[in-house]
Amino acid sequence: MHMLRWCCGHTRRDRVQNDDIRDRVGVAPIEKKLIQHRLRWFGHVQRRPFEAPVRSGVLKQADIVKSGRGRPKLTWDESVKRDLKEWNISKDLAMDMSAWRLAINVPEP
Template sequence: MLYGAECWPTKRQHVQQLSVVEMRMLRWFCGHTRRDRVRNEAIRDRVGVAPIEEKLTQHRLRWFGHVQQRPPEAPVRSGVLERVVNIKRGRGRPKLTWDESVKRDLRIGISLKR
């Protein structure tokens, strides 16, 4: 389910859809249905699985570490870290980029450690 997830700029909607699918699979794995009214936390504790949002963050930050280790002239690094400055953008909210989602993950990781 998370193949290539380190390259996605995930929105809240994507995380919600992935968590719904994950819980559906975990319930099926445990033999429970929604009618059994077993809490998600109980199922996660029983199976021993971390929430999918944490796994997404770990994958993205691990990939970011690999990108940072590459030399500056590497295509993956120059494509990720360079920013076009003189471009006319459209109206509305700008699209979420991968590096913005990494910055968000780093902020969340720092605040969780405190």
Template sequence: MLQKDGDIDEDVRHRISAGWLKWRQASGVLCDRRVPQKLKGKFYRTAIRPAMLYGAECWPTKRRHVQQLSVAEMRMLRWFCGHTRRDRVRNEAIRERVGVVPIEEKLTQHRLRWFGHVQRRPPEAPVRSGVLKRVDEVKRGRSRP
């Protein structure tokens, strides 16, 4: 889902809302205090995070896109731990409690897995036609690349 200017803001918002949709479907389990937090973290890793990262391996992400994803993730994790921002519990402590790594690392893993898949394809494959072409005749600016 690209915009006219080639940006992915709309797709990132859509993926975050898909994650919240899955969250609402599973809120009975995730908000139950009798369910252990490690189990909630495992459920988050297997059901909600894949909905948020679907198709993200080929996104040209910017820092703000990663920030939006991590903010949504931390809101979900805090919610099912029963903490708010006012409780002043560090993100690392919550992540350690539920056993979830940052979504930024998972985004990098997905991207590298996709890149390896593209690299293993034969050179005449359509997915390889637009990837890794170096153009040497382009005049570059003087400033920092």
């Protein structure tokens, strides 16, 4: 946001809302872009063969470690499931790369 404000010629003292600056510059919200990148990586992982370390679980964290107090941390798998449900996208769509790109595309305003 600092860079976008600088491009528009505003400072924080001007008290211009972030949404107005993003609309003026034509940038999508960062939350949607993060979800798009996470789902894009999920598509890469889904298209890998089952023997790949990413799919077979070699790279997953060990479950032997005792968890601390409080709520458990949000895992990558859980966040992807939440994103798929929120965007109403099927997991099987990831096998078709062109359809997957269209489904996860975040249009710039």
